[in-house]
Amino acid sequence: MPDELNDAGERATELSDLLGHVVNSWDNDRRALARQLHDSLGSSLTALTMHLGLLTAKLPPDQPLRDRAAQMKNLLHTIIENNRQMQHKLWNDKLEFLGMKVAFSELVSQFAQQYALTARCSLPEEEPVCPREYGVVLLRVLEQGLSNVTAHSGATEVDVVLDDNEDEIMLTVRDNGKGGGRGLAPNTPAGTGQYGLRLLRERARLLGGALTLSTHPDGGAVLSVVLPKPPAA
Template sequence: MTDTAHPHPDPELERLVAERTRELTEMLAWQANCWDDERRQLARQLHDSLGSSMTALTMHLALLSQHIPAENKSMRDRSAQMKTLLNGIIETNRKMQLELWNDKLEFLGLKAALAELVPAFGTEHGLTANASLPEDDSPYTREVGALLLRCAEEGLRNAAAHAQASRVDVILDDDGEMTMLTVRDDGVGPGADALTGGPNTCRGLRLLRERARFLGGDLVLKTADGGGAMLQMTVPREQVA
């Protein structure tokens, strides 16, 4: 009798599926890297053009304000309002640059970028946010450094927006073979289908997972010991050099 319940796999079909999966992973990784390059270039343009122009305007306004007579209170008040407005634009521009691309990653390394990102995020969102980082700042390629930083950002956003967490820890570690970035919170825990394509799928996490797999690593999301979510990305050490 022919066993129709458990048909034998077709080796050629399996090969085609594996090849197609590899091609899609490569395409997603290439596209994500292009996005990062575009974000980096846009952040640099905002810094070089808009940022420098706003700083120059602030200096010109300060010089003009010195020539306003002390008795002209209305003009002095207007000058103060303009200064406050310009400072607000400069701060908004700075935040936009940081969201697009963290220059500390490129010039000071991943450790410095995380050391700034994590506590600042905690302050902004009312969370207790801690970063546990190695003493030595190992060299990372731009691709790997950006990927690990994006993972930290995604984990932090999830803790603040969805997990109802009050505390989040970001841990960067290296066991000599794998580099590991872990984001752990004390919130409600991950959805069962957050990485599997269900209705609660986080597409940002799935894209990060495909980028990690392209580099020979992986991304997992699971319930941490004691509750809460644990997002962990691993990348082979040979990719980090």
């Protein structure tokens, strides 16, 4: 029995290490792809827009030609916006270059505008100081929490709270919808849409933290993640 327990423990450690490698590689690939979309496709589309503008200025006063040029310009703008949105979904570079507070605040604000909801965001006065992988996990949890809000019937408000202290950093996303949290039990049946949450839970565990999804006593779902800060070097 002791040997079996040791083997099971070693196996669990190996799987945990493998998951950590997979998610880190996944993040790096998403980041690299977003950069490629920005540097290659984005710059090419911008150049095409400039060239089209120059050609339009030289067009004869032929209305059908000018209408066609206007259609091409609108199409290019649509492609540019779609490219920008794909980049943002792959990797939020504001987290890397502007910090956690700016990235979180803008994401919540954009979500409120898109879905016509009331969204409140409480952030610490100072920019949290933690490794990049912590910020990535917190951002993914925020994205998941906001995504959950749209799935909860009757949700009109969402509160996002980021608490930062010396020992840990905690993010909470709460909505007032009628669809409560279903938890993160290991035996959650397949096909219930919990795989995104399961992955986030495992990512939190890799950093020594914990992710919970529950129902608030007053109604609505509460998604929380707590990550202990690593010892100072």
